[in-house]
Structure formats: structure tokens, C-alpha cells
Amino acid sequence: MAVVHWKTNVCSTTLSSVTPPVSGATILHADLDAFYASVEQLLDPSLRDRPIAVGGGVVLAASYEARRFGVRAGMPGWRARQLCGDLRFVGGHFRRYQQFGDEVVSVFHDFTPRVERVSIDEAFLDVAGAVHLFGAPAEIAAAVRQRVREEIGLPLSVGVARTKHLAKVASQVAKPDGLIVVDPAHERAFLDPLPIRLIRGVGPTTERRLHEAGIHTIGQLAETGSPILRSLLGDAAGAKLGALSANIDTRIVQTPGPSKSVGSQAALGRRQVTRELIRETLGYLGDRVAGRLRKAHMAGRTVTVRVRFAQLRSVTRSSTLPVAISTTLTLIEVADQLARSAIADNQWEQEITLLAVSVSNLCPEHSLQLELPLDRTDLPRTQGHLRRPRAEVEVGRWGVDRSVDAIRDKFGRAAVGYATSVLSGADRVPEEFRELAER
DNA sequence: TCTGGGGTCCTAGGACCC
DNA sequence: TCTGGGGTCCTAGGACCC
Numbered sequence A: 001m002a003v004v005h006w007k008t009n010v011c012s013t014t015l016s017s018v019t020p021p022v023s024g025a026t027i028l029h030a031d032l033d034a035f036y037a038s039v040e041q042l043l044d045p046s047l048r049d050r051p052i053a054v055g056g057g058v059v060l061a062a063s064y065e066a067r068r069f070g071v072r073a074g075m076p077g078w079r080a081r082q083l084c085g086d087l088r089f090v091g092g093h094f095r096r097y098q099q100f101g102d103e104v105v106s107v108f109h110d111f112t113p114r115v116e117r118v119s120i121d122e123a124f125l126d127v128a129g130a131v132h133l134f135g136a137p138a139e140i141a142a143a144v145r146q147r148v149r150e151e152i153g154l155p156l157s158v159g160v161a162r163t164k165h166l167a168k169v170a171s172q173v174a175k176p177d178g179l180i181v182v183d184p185a186h187e188r189a190f191l192d193p194l195p196i197r198l199i200r201g202v203g204p205t206t207e208r209r210l211h212e213a214g215i216h217t218i219g220q221l222a223e224t225g226s227p228i229l230r231s232l233l234g235d236a237a238g239a240k241l242g243a244l245s246a247n248i249d250t251r252i253v254q255t256p257g258p259s260k261s262v263g264s265q266a267a268l269g270r271r272q273v274t275r276e277l278i279r280e281t282l283g284y285l286g287d288r289v290a291g292r293l294r295k296a297h298m299a300g301r302t303v304t305v306r307v308r309f310a311q312l313r314s315v316t317r318s319s320t321l322p323v324a325i326s327t328t329l330t331l332i333e334v335a336d337q338l339a340r341s342a343i344a345d346n347q348w349e350q351e352i353t354l355l356a357v358s359v360s361n362l363c364p365e366h367s368l369q370l371e372l373p374l375d376r377t378d379l380p381r382t383q384g385h386l387r388r389p390r391a392e393v394e395v396g397r398w399g400v401d402r403s404v405d406a407i408r409d410k411f412g413r414a415a416v417g418y419a420t421s422v423l424s425g426a427d428r429v430p431e432e433f434r435e436l437a438e439r
Numbered sequence B, C: 001t002c003t004g005g006g007g008t009c010c011t012a013g014g015a016c017c018c
Helices: A012-018 A035-043 A077-083 A094-109 A128-134 A137-152 A164-174 A184-191 A204-212 A218-223 A226-233 A235-245 A275-295 A328-344 A391-411 A431-438
Strands: A003-007 A027-032 A052-055 A059-062 A088-090 A115-119 A122-126 A156-161 A178-182 A261-272 A298-309 A314-325 A351-364
Touching: A027 A094, A027 A137, A027 A164, A035 A052, A035 A059, A035 A094, A052 A077, A059 A077, A094 A115, A094 A122, A094 A137, A094 A431, A122 A164, A128 A137, A137 A156, A137 A178, A156 A164, A164 A178, A164 A184, A178 A184, A184 A218, A204 A226, A218 A235, A226 A235, A261 A275, A261 A298, A275 A298, A275 A328, A275 A351, A275 A391, A298 A328, A314 A328, A314 A351, A328 A351, A328 A391
Parallel strands: A052 A088, A156 A178
Antiparallel strands: A003 A178, A027 A122, A027 A156, A052 A059, A115 A122, A261 A351, A298 A314, A298 A351
């Protein structure tokens, strides 16, 4: 078999006899298994070997015992209970998740500085420069897994391959608690029989379209011409999928650049549309988003509001301002006008289920002061109906925001804020979860 | 009885400029 | 004298990822 596949127990004598041929495979993809659920089982031994889910209204993570019943992340809580009567829901220790994730990443850094953290529970490592110190990539992968298991107590799956995409596919196939090394000489044999869903960028919609075209495996996808894929999925998606299925991936392991947007959202349940609800929710969201922008010393020109109605139908309205903003009240005002416009255009909708505010078109904050005044008359025509931020007002607000930020840094979020910045009962999501998701 | 929060990237049409 | 093409920016919606 071209693919070397070890489960859990890897002994180094086996390794040294197999690893020399895989010299080109120096990328590791490391992925913690059922991360939140594994942490909960680690913290509370009575939960081990039992089907558990982290979350409530929606499943954030399911243990492998729960997955055997079909319980999956993202699933509504009631559906999960339907599938598994014994399912235990456990409250999320979100701060602990962050701590455990950080500890795992620090183990990675003991082997190589080339670590690209993709999310709280997942990272790419380039170990090309580490082989002289620590041995072949497969040995490094085994050592990383062992240390994470012994020192932290969490199961980690690792894929080792020549490219990021292959490494990621390998780690998915290795789960749970496994290690797969893909020999560069036998990559096609590894990829061809796998389902298309394992390719990055193939979600439910793309999978369905490809199935309808009779394409089920990565091998079949690779045989399909790029023109056909483009006509099926669009130019960019078709080209990307064509490349990945043909095993072409030139991405390197690197630390991510600055973020391109900052946003926040609040699910509301089903609520009647009222001015108070809109004002209160946008106040809360605007406060969060603007605060995070200022903390990152960023400001943004484009404000986008999303309103989701019943049956998950959602509508967005956005507006690009002549200058970048990061002041709380200005963001709230712009968001409020956008939300009103979205709701007015959908008056037959009785209830809303979610509001979201996001700022994009970001730039470093220092340019804010330079580009004043804001009350220029050459606004794009489509924004004519929006009230424009005025320079002197903006400068004053910016000063107030900075003072609020400083007080919060010292005494916590709740210490001070605008009257509108508190979300009443509707917010069932703990603050720690939002902080966790911000990462 | 439809379910969280945080993101990225792509598309298509229209406005506008040269 | 109302015809061409290319590029950029903006808006709305959608697919996808963790």
C-alpha cells in the first residue's frame, strides 16, 4: 500500500524503516479531534466514553461516541437529542478551550517556527528545516502527537504530505486519533478513491452539483476537464477545484495577514420587528464591532448589515462611506439606516431571527484623522439618502470612545458604555464564546 | 420545529471614467 | 453624434470554512 497508515500506537522502529522515501513530504496538518468535546471529557472524567455535545440550541461539537449516532456540529439541539437519547449536553468552558488550544500550539513551536494556525484547533506546520534536529517528518508527527497526548491529554490527528491540501486531506482521513503519511510517489493512489467532499471548497451545494454530474470521487473529478468544471461551478470555483483534484497546490505555510473585515451578529429567536429591538441590538453589535476595530487600530469604510427573517431567508444592505470610521455611535447610526432600509424592503416579513453588523474595506486607523473632513459633497449617488458623518462630531466621538476603551481595559466591559450597548435577555450566547470566536 | 458566531472569496450587474 | 472597449468601484447575494 502506498499510504502509510498508523493508528494511535506508532513505534519508532517501524517508522525508521518506512520514512526515508518521503523526503518531499514536509508539511504537517495537525487537527485536534472533536476539540471542545475532548476538553470537556478531559475536565470531567465522568464524561469519558460517553456521547456528549457541547452547546445547547445548536451543537458546537460532538464527541465521537455521539457521532456514532449521527450527531454533528452545527446540528440543532433538538435534532441531536432525537438521534441520541443518551446524549449529554455540557456547558462550554470557552476560556479553557482557548488555553488548551494555545498549549497545543506551543508544542508545535517546539519543533518548528513555521506554524500557521488556521483556527483554535488546527494548524499547518512546515518541518522542512527541522528534520536535522528531530528526524523525518513522520517521526516529528508521531512525536507531536505523543507529546500532546501525554502532556496535555488531548487526541490529535496529523496528516503529513508534500502540500497543504494533501496534508489536510490526510489528517481528515486519519481521524480519529490517527496519523497518515502520504508518500509523494503515490499521491494519486491516495487521492483517487476518496470522496469529493474531502476537497477544500466542496460544500453541500457543490457536492450535490457534482453528484448530479456523476462525479463522486476525487479521481473522477481529476478526469473531468476544467471547461466542464467551470461551466458547472463558475470560473473561479471550477479552476480551483480542477487544480486541487489534479493535485496542484502551491500554497505555502505562512502566518495569516491582517483581517479584511470585522463583524458581530446576534441570533434573536423569532422576534417581532420593533424599533426598540432594532435599536437595542444594533447598539450592542455596533459597540462590539467598533470596539474591536479600535483595539486593532483599524477603521473601515464599508458597513454591512444583514437581517435574517424566518425560514432563514436573509437580506443584506451595505454602504461605503467616503472615509473610514471606527466610532461607535457613527457605526450604529449607519447600521440603523441600513437595517431600516432592509426591513422596509421586506415589509411582509413579520419576524426577524438575526441581526449582523460588519465593517470591511479596512485600513490602519491613523489615516482617519488625515482624511477629515467627512462632510464632503461628492458621495456616491446611491448613498444620497444616508446621513453623512460630520468631521467635528466624529473627532469628538472618537475621543469619547477612546476614554470608554481605556476604562474598560482597566475595569472590564461592563464598567461603562452607551445606554444602547447592552443586549437584554435575548442574548443566550456567553460572552466567552464570542471572544473565542473572534480569534 | 430550522440553528452560533466569526470569517473569506466569488459573481453579476450597474455606475462611472477614460 | 450616440458608438466601442477596458478598468475600477460599489452593491447584493451565495458558497464555504472553522
